[in-house]
Amino acid sequence: MKWGDIKLCTSKSGTQFLQYSERATKTRTGANPGNVRDVPPRSWKNLEDPSRCHVLAYIKYKELRPTKYSAESDPFYVSSNTCFGTKSSKWFKSQPVGINKISSFMKLMITNAGLTEEGRRLTNHSARRYLLQKLSDEDISDNKIMQISGHKNIASINEYRKINNEQHQQISGLLNKTKPVKRAAPVESENRPPNCEVQFQQSEAQAFPLSQSSTAMSYRLGSATTNSTSNISSIFGGNVYGGNFTINVTKLVDNYRSHPSILGLPSELFYHGELLVKADHHLTHRLCNWSMLPTKHFPVIFHGVRGTDLREGNSPSWFNPVETVQVIRYLQGILNDPDVKVEPEDIGIITPYRKQVEKIRLLIDKLGMASIKIGSVEEFQGQERQVIIISTVRSSEKMIGFDKKHTLGFLSNPKRFNVAITRAQSLLIIIGNPYVLVQDEYWQSLIQYCIDHGGYTGCSIPGYEGLEEEEEDPNEEGTTSSNISGLGEPG
Secondary structure, three states, X not given: OEHHHEEEEEOOOOOEEEEEOOOOOOOOOOOOHHHOOOOOOEEEXXXXXXXXXXXXXXXXXXXXXXXXXXXXXXXXXXXXOOOEOOOEOOXXXXXXXXXXXXXXXXXXXXXXXXXXXXXXXXXXOHHHHHHHHHHHHOOOOHHHHHHHHOOOOHHHHHOOOOOOHHHHHHHHHHHOOOOOOOOOOOOOHHHOOOOEEEEEOOOOOOOOOOOOOHHHHHOOOOOOOOOHHHHHHHHHOEEEOOEEEEEEEOOOOEEOOOOHHHHHHHHHHHOOOOOEEOOOHHHHOOOOOOOOOOOOOOOEEEEEOOOOOEOOOOOOOOEOHHHHHHHHHHHHHHHOOOOOOOOHHHEEEEOOOHHHHHHHHXXXXXXXXXXXXXXXXXXXXXXXXXXXEEEOOOOOHHHHHHHHHHOOOOOOOHHHHHHHHOOEEEEEEEEEOHHHHOOOHHHHHHHHHHHHOOOEEEOOOOOOOXXXXXXXXXXXXXXXXHHHHOOOOOO
16 A cells, blocks of 8 residues: 555545545556446544544654655555664654564554454454444445445445344344244134234236245236235235234335436336335436437437347247347447446346347357346346346337237236336346337337437337437447357357
């Protein structure tokens, strides 16, 4: 660490704080701008306990350092002057600290602070682990922890988390309740226990989870074509164990995921316009000025392409080479843009056909791009990504009736449609053939929504003035449709 990595700053209110500049290191080389934190780590002045104040310690250390060793490129840690008082009036020498000395300093600080525990080895990661554990125990949100700690995703945060004693005790108490709970026997109406209310929270507009339980299936709870409320009522409604049970439907209207423009259409189509935007503004609006947006501050794109849907051999699954190329173009535009700083794990690609998943995956691997999650709508159920790219695949108008009859893809399946367009937090990109999709009322609404807000690009659409045809260049970025259709099965 260099002396210039930490700066002493003062807020508008006059409070001093230290800010870490996140200079390029061996783990953050600077080659990838996405490795720079959006929120620089800061340590504020401890006004309650000056003896534990990092700011005051930094100021004192700055006073004691040799003045000629104060350049930003000089080492932050310098050697102590063991001959202090005889040859020099400074406590520290103009030379970097010796190898392994920082480890010794840590051991000394741990001992003096009384942090030693039998059988526990404290390392350089101990401070990070303590930070994450303390913030987690105080119920600080994962998004804020990521900004403070510099972690890229929740999975990396979870690697540092451990169950604390209070949580352990709670779980132990639950497991120790070995005696079965006795249920009250049915009694006469005048002696019945107080009425009980059971609440199930389920979005009727979302796809239902896939059920493998024979018991659930016997009550038709695993069927997406039936009304879940009526099925649950058949189990729990009425007189149960001597009490009166009622079924209430609770509508969830607070949305903590998406940008308002991404949420606008599904809110109107499926939730009577009642959804409320409660997501973190910094997260949802971070891509509003992306260079490839047709209209800035409207992070929704519908890219119309008139490709060809194909099948290989006897495979029943479809793929679309033109859409695959366009997916890759958008991926390259996002990952190669130094201004947006999006990591591969922040991107998800949704497509309804397994063959299209294979083609996109093969092309990503062929181009040496990092691994990105690609899957069907069901695989993204309950998940979210900063960026979602949807490839609808089907481009044959004569096959629309077949798809509707067999409920394939996204057509005639509003629940699947709703799930697909509500996974994105900051940017939603849809690639498809508008000539096919406009024949479905929900997709027509989406295309019209994008046109009205300036988010449509690509091929022209019959009946829509001002949408001029954009020629597709299949050889752009060195990628061709023939490359994709010629890709074989994974080895």
